[in-house]
Amino acid sequence: AQKITQTQPGMFVQEKExxxxxxxxxxxxxxxxxxxxxxxSSGEMIFLIYQGSYDQQNATEGRYSLNFQKARKSANLVISxxxxxxxxxxxxxxxxxxxxxxxxxxxxxxxxxxx
Amino acid sequence: GAVVSQHPSWVICKSGTSVKIExxxxxxxxxxxxxxxxxxxxxLMLMATSNEGSKATYEQGVEKDKFLINHASxxxxxxxxxxxxxxxxxxxxxxxxxxxxxxxxxxxxxxxxVL
Numbered sequence: 001a002q003k004i005t006q007t008q009p010g011m012f013v014q015e016k017e018x019x020x021x022x023x024x025x026x027x028x029x030x031x032x033x034x035x036x037x038x039x040x041s042s043g044e045m046i047f048l049i050y051q052g053s054y055d056q057q058n059a060t061e062g063r064y065s066l067n068f069q070k071a072r073k074s075a076n077l078v079i080s081x082x083x084x085x086x087x088x089x090x091x092x093x094x095x096x097x098x099x100x101x102x103x104x105x106x107x108x109x110x111x112x113x114x115x
Numbered sequence: 116g117a118v119v120s121q122h123p124s125w126v127i128c129k130s131g132t133s134v135k136i137e138x139x140x141x142x143x144x145x146x147x148x149x150x151x152x153x154x155x156x157x158x159l160m161l162m163a164t165s166n167e168g169s170k171a172t173y174e175q176g177v178e179k180d181k182f183l184i185n186h187a188s189x190x191x192x193x194x195x196x197x198x199x200x201x202x203x204x205x206x207x208x209x210x211x212x213x214x215x216x217x218x219x220x221x222x223x224x225x226x227x228x229v230l
Contacts, residue, residue: 035218043206045159045221052216091158097215101147105158 001026004092006106013082014114020067021077021109023092031097034075036066039108040088048090051075082113118142119211121222128199129230136194136225138209144189145211149219150182153206165192199229 005024013019025034036048051059051066059066067076079086092106118141128134138148147166151159163184165171171184181203183195192211196203206226210219 033216033218037221043153043208043224043226045208045210045224047218047220050218095215101164101215102149102161103219107158 002106003027003104004094004106006092006109008109009107010110010112012112012114013079013086015084016081018078018080019082019111021079021090021092021111023075023077023106025073025075025092025094025104027073027094027096027099029096029099033095033097034066034068035093035095035103036064036075036077037091037093038086038088039091045091049077079111084113084115087111087113117213117220119209119220119222121209121225123225124223125226127228127230130200131198134196134199134227136196136207136209136227138192138194138211138222140190140211140220143211143213145192145213146189146215147212148186148192149210149212150184150192150194151208151210153208153224155206159208162194196227199227201229203227204229 032053034051038046049059049061049064051068058068063080065078089108091108093103095103120139122137150162153159162177163171163173165184165186167186167189173179186192208224210221212219
């Protein structure tokens with residue numbers, strides 16, 4: 001089974017609107033972390049936001065927030081007030097703290113912000 | 116803080132030559148470094164995980180004799196593509212992690228083209 005699933009290969013959003021990028025995960029490890037990264041066309045991976053499995057509140061970082069629904073095993077990224085510079089690939093990732101060391105990545109979502 | 120450099124950013128080489136890519140954590144000590152490969156419009160594929168002073172752990176299907184990884188210190192890891200062939204052309208990205216419950220910080224990536 002896929003550890004991380006991103007079901008939206010491509011998304012479009014109007015500038016200044018909010019957009020939600022979906023991510024579901026699969027793990028039996030009770031201790032894990034969920035991460036979102038942005039990859040613009042330059043190729044560099046940029047860390048956006050982190051949610052720990054034991055965190056009680058949803059993580060927020062500026063215009064980024066993570067809608068963490070533990071029972072559903074989902075960790076959707078919400079970008080508010082979209083900007084043209086938000087156009088990029090977005091990857092969801094997970095790290096299992098008890099089971100191993102590696103990060104598992106989803107297939108990514110290509111976001112295009114329309115002026 | 117948490118800056119990772121990667122050198123070179125671009126390399127073009129002839130088939131049969133070896134190419135070395137360096138990954139450095141500039142302002143922190145990395146307990147673990149990761150090497151990824153990424154094909155166009157695809158997700159990151161983990162090649163290997165390396166810890167300082169010990170042998171790298173390669174993912175299934177990655178030839179350890181082809182992709183030599185040396186993690187000489189807590190701030191430096193190198194990936195050598197030996198006897199490179201055109202099918203090795205790809206985008207290689209390294210990352211470094213300070214601790215288990217923290218994000219990985221990515222280098223800017225190296226684009227390798229083998230002629």
